[in-house]
Amino acid sequence: MAGLREQKKAETRKAIIKSAVQLFSKKGFEKTSIEDIAKAAGIGKATVYTYFSAKSDIFMTYCDDELEEAFTDLKKPKDDGVTLLNQLIEFFMIKFNFITQNHEFGRQLLREMLFPKQVDEKVKEHDQRYFDFLYELFFAAQERGELADDQDLYQLSVHFFSLYLGILAGWYGGYVDSVEEIENWMRDLFSQVFKGIGR
Amino acid sequence: MAGLREQKKAETRKAIIKSAVQLFSKKGFEKTSIEDIAKAAGIGKATVYTYFSAKSDIFMTYCDDELEEAFTDLKKPKDDGVTLLNQLIEFFMIKFNFITQNHEFGRQLLREMLFPKQVDEKVKEHDQRYFDFLYELFFAAQERGELADDQDLYQLSVHFFSLYLGILAGWYGGYVDSVEEIENWMRDLFSQVFKGIGR
DNA sequence: AGACAAAGTCGAACGCAGTCGAGTTTCTCA
DNA sequence: TGAGAAACTCGACTGCGTTCGACTTTGTCT
Incomplete structure (x- = not known):
């Protein structure tokens, strides 16, 4: 069953990027908070940091x-x-x-x-x-x-x-x-x- | 008495710069907080912002x-x-x-x-x-x-x-x-x- | 299947830049 | 000189990026 986890991870990763890009272009980089991004991607704030370092x-x-x-x-x-x-x-x-x-x-x-x-x-x-x-x-x-x-x-x-x-x-x-x-x-x-x- | 205030302001301003430069070179820019600078200059944190915008x-x-x-x-x-x-x-x-x-x-x-x-x-x-x-x-x-x-x-x-x-x-x-x-x-x-x- | 490890999740907490607004000092002018 | 205005001060607060550590899910080995 190699990859259930991996697949999920890849999806979450994409979701983060997608939400982030949407918010960045709508509100600007500084005005968009990590919490906004997390919420939009349907995950917790801290989880973002397991996918991206900053x-x-x-x-x-x-x-x-x-x-x-x-x-x-x-x-x-x-x-x-x-x-x-x-x-x-x-x-x-x-x-x-x-x-x-x-x-x-x-x-x-x-x-x-x-x-x-x-x-x-x-x-x-x-x-x-x-x-x-x-x-x-x-x-x-x-x-x-x-x-x-x-x-x-x-x-x-x-x-x-x-x-x-x-x-x-x-x-x-x-x-x-x-x-x-x-x-x-x-x-x-x-x-x-x-x-x-x-x- | 023109300038008691002005004089004080100029002094405080210098004190801030002096403290800031000392701390920056000792601890680095990012590691130095505005509060550190304020304390070293003997003033409150918010006061720094009446002299400098950031x-x-x-x-x-x-x-x-x-x-x-x-x-x-x-x-x-x-x-x-x-x-x-x-x-x-x-x-x-x-x-x-x-x-x-x-x-x-x-x-x-x-x-x-x-x-x-x-x-x-x-x-x-x-x-x-x-x-x-x-x-x-x-x-x-x-x-x-x-x-x-x-x-x-x-x-x-x-x-x-x-x-x-x-x-x-x-x-x-x-x-x-x-x-x-x-x-x-x-x-x-x-x-x-x-x-x-x-x- | 069951149990232990590894990986993933997330709310709470931290540190800090910058703001607010109430309190204090200095200035001005009658 | 004294009272009201203007300028100044600062502790408390807000918001945000990032980390911590307790909890949950998934994978692995017997």
Whole structure:
């Protein structure tokens, strides 16, 4: 009779995630209490902690799945005649639109991913895929002659990723309020890297 | 008798910061409770909240006070062949060292400042001071001829600030583990902006 | 089947950030 | 100078995340 227990556990686990996600998107992460989640899932408060180590853990588990999905959407290769600048803008705008789809979720996810309580291998793995993706973009551009030959492509990924972070912080900090503005900022900042600011 | 009250307030304020900093460095940010701080400062718990809006606000204020001094120094000397690049690195390294002097606290503060629950005018003001400071640095550099004339200096502040964020994320994400490496990254990324990456 | 262990459950309790509102001190102005 | 207003103080309270430990269910071995 292997698995009666296991099956139940899996169900409860799913129920917790489901209730949590519903409540998070309805009331926000901070406003949703563990007790709310437990009640909605039909279990006791303490039981939640046999499935998840902390509140944020529930959230991150859910996000792992979502991120996986988001990544597969992104895989389409770009055709020729496109510049690296435009490719980068497209790439990061997709990321931006995905993560800000739900303001509350995006905020929480960014907090967890960028400033985690302890280093999470899963997040690292995820980041790595994005960096690899960017690397390929840069490599192709270098072949096309759009980039100087001596560029460290990994460093370049970090550079653009940082700019993307700055833009996200601007969004969440209330400095930018429309998606159009976001795209403008992206274009301006990215162009700055290409051109250089010295004289 | 103008100021008996004011004077007392200023003293209490200082006492809170002093006690808080002592306790933070002895026990760590999270392990220090507001009650501990209040007791050490010889006041009631609730009184702390008439001086500071939250626990993190205490440390933020402390940082600002301390950094103020360091940064005015940075702005003054210019005759010797100091370059904008080095000024920027010094500026951000001071910030970095300060905010990461307590790992846990820095993490929490960054989360709160970059992806706040709700837009906080106090934080915006805080940011503004640093942007203004950078602006001055850029302006002086432009006068010296280190920057192209058509640069939008505000945009430049955003650019370097973003790079700084990326570096912080690298630190908290476990991608970089020594301060030396941090400085190298900073130098490399910043240089990239000056030179430009195109060809 | 029965009995012992292991795993799972959950209400109660803890520690802490932040708020409330009643009491106290300082200021102001007639 | 004194009385009413304004500012300040703080113990008690609320709400929440997380842990504890007593209780219940499931699995296993003879």
